[in-house]
Amino acid sequence: MLKLTAADLRNLPAETLAVPVCEEASIHPRGPVASLVRRALGYEEFTGKSGNELHLYDPPRCSMRRVIVLGIGPKDKVDAEALRRFAGKAVKTAIEWRLESLCLEAPSPQKLGLDTRTLLKALMEGACLANHIYDRFKSDPKKKPLQTICFRTSPGAAEAFSALPETVQTVCEAACLAREWVSDPSNEKTPALLAAAVKKRAESAGLRVEVQEEETLKKNKMGALLAVAAGSENPPAMVLLDYAPKNPEKTVALVGKGITFDTGGYNLKPSNSLDGMKADMAGAAAVAGTLLAAARLKPKIRLVAALPMVENMVSGAATRPGDIVSAYTGKTVEIGNTDAEGRLVLADAMAYMIDRYRPDMILDMATLTGACLVALGEKIAGVFSRDDRLAEVVLAAGEETHERCWRLPLPDDYKELLESKFADIRNIGTSRWGGAIAAALFLSEFVGETPWVHIDIAGPAYIKKGGDYCGPGGTGFGVRLLWEVLGRLRS
Numbered sequence: 001m002l003k004l005t006a007a008d009l010r011n012l013p014a015e016t017l018a019v020p021v022c023e024e025a026s027i028h029p030r031g032p033v034a035s036l037v038r039r040a041l042g043y044e045e046f047t048g049k050s051g052n053e054l055h056l057y058d059p060p061r062c063s064m065r066r067v068i069v070l071g072i073g074p075k076d077k078v079d080a081e082a083l084r085r086f087a088g089k090a091v092k093t094a095i096e097w098r099l100e101s102l103c104l105e106a107p108s109p110q111k112l113g114l115d116t117r118t119l120l121k122a123l124m125e126g127a128c129l130a131n132h133i134y135d136r137f138k139s140d141p142k143k144k145p146l147q148t149i150c151f152r153t154s155p156g157a158a159e160a161f162s163a164l165p166e167t168v169q170t171v172c173e174a175a176c177l178a179r180e181w182v183s184d185p186s187n188e189k190t191p192a193l194l195a196a197a198v199k200k201r202a203e204s205a206g207l208r209v210e211v212q213e214e215e216t217l218k219k220n221k222m223g224a225l226l227a228v229a230a231g232s233e234n235p236p237a238m239v240l241l242d243y244a245p246k247n248p249e250k251t252v253a254l255v256g257k258g259i260t261f262d263t264g265g266y267n268l269k270p271s272n273s274l275d276g277m278k279a280d281m282a283g284a285a286a287v288a289g290t291l292l293a294a295a296r297l298k299p300k301i302r303l304v305a306a307l308p309m310v311e312n313m314v315s316g317a318a319t320r321p322g323d324i325v326s327a328y329t330g331k332t333v334e335i336g337n338t339d340a341e342g343r344l345v346l347a348d349a350m351a352y353m354i355d356r357y358r359p360d361m362i363l364d365m366a367t368l369t370g371a372c373l374v375a376l377g378e379k380i381a382g383v384f385s386r387d388d389r390l391a392e393v394v395l396a397a398g399e400e401t402h403e404r405c406w407r408l409p410l411p412d413d414y415k416e417l418l419e420s421k422f423a424d425i426r427n428i429g430t431s432r433w434g435g436a437i438a439a440a441l442f443l444s445e446f447v448g449e450t451p452w453v454h455i456d457i458a459g460p461a462y463i464k465k466g467g468d469y470c471g472p473g474g475t476g477f478g479v480r481l482l483w484e485v486l487g488r489l490r491s
Helices: 032-041 080-096 116-130 155-160 164-183 191-205 214-219 223-229 282-297 342-357 370-376 388-401 412-418 435-444 479-490
Strands: 002-005 016-023 053-057 066-074 101-105 148-152 208-213 237-243 251-256 258-262 302-312 324-326 332-334 361-366 381-385 405-407 452-456
Touching (some): 032 066, 066 080, 080 101, 164 282, 164 479, 191 208, 191 237, 191 282, 282 361, 370 381, 381 435, 435 452
Parallel strands (some): 016 101, 361 452, 381 405
Antiparallel strands (some): 208 237
16 A cells, blocks of 8 residues: 655654665755765765665664665656666565565655656655566465555645555556566466456456457457467457546547467467567556556546457468458458467457547557567567657657657558558568568558557567566556556546
8 A cells, every 4th residue: 555644753654764865965855864864875885876775773763663775876867767766676675574564755856856746656656566576376475565655755745645646556556467467377368268357357447348259259250350369279359348437528449459379370480489478468458457547546538448369379270371361341451471460450459449439549559569679679669650649648658657658650651561462451561671660550551540559569568587666577568658648638
């Protein structure tokens, strides 16, 4: 549980206090915390440099038993992300010490040049995200999350931002749930199992839920989606989620790629690429998490979501390179590569959502292309859109949340890469270059005139080595990003 406090250090509701310290600059008001910082800086081994850590015990005139002092580097380099990392490190230290509670000291917003809400929100996000432990399959878990994390700030800030902890906790818990779904092994999240898990959570949250099984998908003529599912013994499913407040300002559709395991089909992936393919449903996980957060926080925007869930497997029934299938729109698609499957699933799901709900805009999120990973690395998502305003909203949200995004182009002349001699369009470009662009151009053929943004999260959806506020596995990337996007659309 996250909470704000303005308690005196003699009455702190935790046995441990964590304090951020900058190099050669004070970031705390005069008083007992500043005295603790001076004491810490009196040790030669501690300078406030990023990565420095010092522990003080039984400080005078204080109720806490210990103080974790963490260096965060030069003051002019400290931003919201530096504060998230500080909070994450402090929480991880407290977990290692098997503590039940921790208090983090908020530095002075004025001294750091940050507004109070941004500062407090960053601290809360880093702490809440770091407090998540994925140990579902450990027979003897060694670590437990903290039960309470408080943030000490001024009385005025504690009162003004009293509602912030609930908002941050709700969104971060949704991101952590997305992490768990991504980290779960594929034998535990076949399309049917994942659809059931999402349905259970969504119904409990008060969302409208519809699960379309294979027969319904056939009836709806989702030929592109079904072509991907053809090789698996586990049938596909598409989960539809609907958050519908009274008198909504607008309707936003979200679509998340839900490939629960991707072999590549007959264009089989090399063995070293198969290792992370349980994460190919990270887009669906992020979209589901966003809807669950909305159900609790109740924005004035109607949100509808489609989570197409499919396994891309190899068998005698699997789709072959060279096959031609008919998409939901009636457009025929030549399968140039069976490993370019995500765009087929998304194309049908997006076109269906536009037909059914007539949204004001549609955003899709997908671990779509290795090409985007090559272009932008493991920490930045690719953004594609013909709508400049909507693209800028996503990019700004990425800056705010540090779920960073970079816009890539949609040049019309690249469409010739998708030309087919036998069908309306190919599912992959005829050149090996510009693969992320070709995939986005393919998707653009199925959204018509509806304002649309495609977010390729192939890089940041999954990490093998944990960071300051995220363990190894699914990152939950996209939940905080989408929530920030929705906030900016409301304003």
